[in-house]
Amino acid sequence: MRARYLLLSFIACILAAGIFLAGCETLKVSKPILPMKEYERMIAGRLDANYVGTRNCLSACHVHDKIKQDFDASTMGVQLSKKSGMPLVDCESCHGPGSLAIEGLTPEKVEADAKAGKQTACDYKTLIDIKNLPAQAKSLICLKCHSANATFNLHNWNAGTHAVNDVACTDCHKLHGGPDLKVKPRDVGAMCEKCHQDIQAEFALPSHHPLPEKRVFCTDCHDPHGSQAEKLLRKPTVKATCTQCHPEKEGPFVFEHAELTEDCRTCHNPHGSVNNNLLKVQLPYLCLQCHEGHRANASTSVERKGAIYTRCTDCHSQIHGTDNPSFSGKGRFIQ
Numbered sequence: 001m002r003a004r005y006l007l008l009s010f011i012a013c014i015l016a017a018g019i020f021l022a023g024c025e026t027l028k029v030s031k032p033i034l035p036m037k038e039y040e041r042m043i044a045g046r047l048d049a050n051y052v053g054t055r056n057c058l059s060a061c062h063v064h065d066k067i068k069q070d071f072d073a074s075t076m077g078v079q080l081s082k083k084s085g086m087p088l089v090d091c092e093s094c095h096g097p098g099s100l101a102i103e104g105l106t107p108e109k110v111e112a113d114a115k116a117g118k119q120t121a122c123d124y125k126t127l128i129d130i131k132n133l134p135a136q137a138k139s140l141i142c143l144k145c146h147s148a149n150a151t152f153n154l155h156n157w158n159a160g161t162h163a164v165n166d167v168a169c170t171d172c173h174k175l176h177g178g179p180d181l182k183v184k185p186r187d188v189g190a191m192c193e194k195c196h197q198d199i200q201a202e203f204a205l206p207s208h209h210p211l212p213e214k215r216v217f218c219t220d221c222h223d224p225h226g227s228q229a230e231k232l233l234r235k236p237t238v239k240a241t242c243t244q245c246h247p248e249k250e251g252p253f254v255f256e257h258a259e260l261t262e263d264c265r266t267c268h269n270p271h272g273s274v275n276n277n278l279l280k281v282q283l284p285y286l287c288l289q290c291h292e293g294h295r296a297n298a299s300t301s302v303e304r305k306g307a308i309y310t311r312c313t314d315c316h317s318q319i320h321g322t323d324n325p326s327f328s329g330k331g332r333f334i335q
């Protein structure tokens with residue numbers, strides 16, 4: 001019986017490890033990076049094709065009406081109006097020159113086909129095959145216009161973890177998902193969790209930042225486009241990340257908890273935890289990692305004998321630091 005139990009748990013462990021590793025593997029696939037000119041070639045389109053303009057591309061074809069309507073209403077689409085004075089963005093900016101695709105297509109042919117009950121497809125194989133490009137080339141289509149100077153949040157894109165790990169702009173930004181290209185905070189969680197399922201699981205733990213409740217967003221703390229800090233954090237340090245919303249923990253205090261609060265991760269998980277207050281380790285064990293327990297009443301000094309192990313913060317309630325001394329005039333985070 002016992003042997004069988006052991007065998008079963010052994011198999012379970014192997015399976016769990018397998019799933020875990022498979023999860024890692026799918027996130028960390030990075031293909032060798034080619035010289036830039038290779039990517040530039042991939043997004044140039046067919047050299048024997050010419051640019052024909054959106055009007056020519058679309059006047060005959062009603063299949064793309066929805067795409068066109070949405071696009072015209074988007075921030076990129078309004079650039080089509082010459083009056084805007086902005087660089088023009090049209091279908092060919094991303095899909096490449098279209099003359100070959102529409103060769104031989106006339107409104108008459110489209111109408112005749114429609115009468116015969118079929119749709120006329122353009123020869124889209126002559127356009128850039130965006131979907132099958134390597135991630136770097138996909139992003140380069142966007143970076144043609146969204147250079148770091150034009151779009152400030154892309155300053156750190158090239159060195160960012162996402163770019164380095166073959167995540168492309170279009171993995172997150174759906175170009176034809178609707179007229180609004182802006183990513184709204186409430187959609188961000190689902191966007192990120194598509195790939196970061198382990199993080200989604202952390203936010204499902206009993207104590208978590210209210211992200212599923214849509215009061216906190218991944219992008220409050222992270223910049224998916226890259227950053228100067230570790231882990232794509234928007235702020236230079238973890239402490240600065242946390243104290244933008246919890247300023248009362250910032251200090252400086254007259255009595256500090258050594259240097260501990262310099263990195264809130266000493267005691268907290270940022271996303272979620274099985275313990276109250278996002279604590280890494282439950283009380284009192286959190287404190288017992290570094291301190292001994294003791295017995296105390298409000299006026300006497302501490303005694304090791306007969307130590308009581310309850311929530312240390314019932315008495316040491318100002319654990320993040322305080323300006324008030326304790327009874328003995330020391331900084332013991334009592335008040």
Ligand code: HEC
Binds near residue numbers: 131
């Ligand atoms: C800013 C770049 C960009 C512009 C401008 C653009 N597209 Fe696209 N289009 C894409 C990308 C990227 C895809 C691939 C979508 C994906 O990865 O799922 C795509 C896919 C498509 C598809 C394939 C259908 C689909 O959803 O998979 C059609 C059709 C299309 N675009 C038509 C148009 C038309 C018509 C215009 C002009 C009104 C246009 N596109 C303008 C980037 C662009």
Ligand code: HEC
Binds near residue numbers: 079087141183
């Ligand atoms: C031909 C130039 C051009 C290309 C190529 C291009 N964009 Fe744009 N894009 C613009 C311009 C111009 C704007 C509007 C001005 C602005 O917000 O910067 C814009 C706006 C946007 C916005 C909305 C910004 C807002 O504040 O609403 C997003 C998101 C965006 N582009 C993403 C992309 C992605 C992703 C790609 C690649 C698939 C891409 N763009 C390719 C020129 C371009």
Ligand code: HEC
Binds near residue numbers: 170181182
């Ligand atoms: C991992 C997902 C992800 C990737 C990859 C990504 N973006 Fe974004 N992008 C977002 C999110 C989320 C926002 C909205 C929050 C913000 O401003 O950071 C955004 C905002 C933007 C904006 C500003 C529009 C706005 O909402 O104000 C532009 C422009 C943009 N991205 C372009 C790009 C381009 C170009 C690339 C590729 C070089 C890219 N993004 C790659 C997720 C992503």
Ligand code: HEC
Binds near residue numbers: 233
């Ligand atoms: C298309 C898949 C994909 C999407 C969508 C995505 N990521 Fe990532 N992310 C990755 C990959 C791949 C890595 C690098 C591998 C790793 O570290 O596990 C990564 C790494 C990260 C890291 C760790 C950085 C580091 O230095 O260790 C953070 C933080 C992160 N992503 C945040 C986000 C946020 C926030 C969003 C949503 C705006 C998002 N990701 C959306 C694929 C994705």
Ligand code: HEC
Binds near residue numbers: 203
């Ligand atoms: C309250 C701020 C905050 C929010 C909100 C937040 N994160 Fe984080 N995240 C952090 C901090 C801080 C770290 C660094 C943790 C560490 O080093 O142990 C981190 C680390 C990560 C990592 C790297 C994990 C690793 O083990 O290397 C990923 C991936 C990530 N976050 C993704 C996300 C995603 C996806 C979301 C939204 C669903 C999100 N984060 C929301 C603060 C936040």
Ligand code: HEC
Binds near residue numbers: 217
């Ligand atoms: C964008 C704002 C924001 C940022 C940044 C932020 N928090 Fe929070 N934090 C919140 C909100 C909102 C709550 C929920 C408060 C409530 O429910 O009353 C919360 C709650 C908490 C809690 C209590 C959780 C519980 O279970 O009651 C802890 C601990 C915490 N945050 C620590 C941190 C740490 C550590 C960081 C940095 C990694 C951080 N916070 C960054 C907004 C933020």
Ligand code: HEC
Binds near residue numbers: 242250257262264
């Ligand atoms: C030495 C361990 C430790 C460090 C370091 C630490 N905390 Fe805490 N934190 C705790 C404990 C323990 C609690 C629970 C308090 C209780 O039980 O009353 C807590 C609770 C919190 C809470 C929720 C309750 C409240 O008081 O609002 C927030 C928010 C918080 N911490 C933020 C932070 C931030 C931000 C940092 C970094 C600047 C940080 N903590 C560093 C131990 C720590």
Ligand code: HEC
Binds near residue numbers: 257266286291333
């Ligand atoms: C990572 C180790 C670590 C953890 C975890 C930790 N502390 Fe500390 N604590 C320290 C250090 C280091 C000092 C400074 C010691 C000194 O100055 O002699 C300190 C100082 C103190 C002091 C003041 C001691 C004195 O002699 O003035 C008290 C009280 C205290 N901690 C209580 C707690 C409580 C309660 C917890 C749990 C919520 C906790 N600590 C968690 C490392 C830790």
Ligand code: HEC
Binds near residue numbers: 297301312314326332
């Ligand atoms: C019943 C209230 C109470 C509880 C519960 C409590 N403490 Fe204390 N603690 C005190 C008092 C009172 C002092 C002495 C304050 C003074 O000197 O002014 C003290 C002092 C300390 C000191 C500094 C003196 C020393 O021992 O070197 C540390 C460290 C400490 N406590 C850690 C803890 C830890 C860890 C826990 C949880 C296991 C805990 N305390 C639980 C009330 C308490």
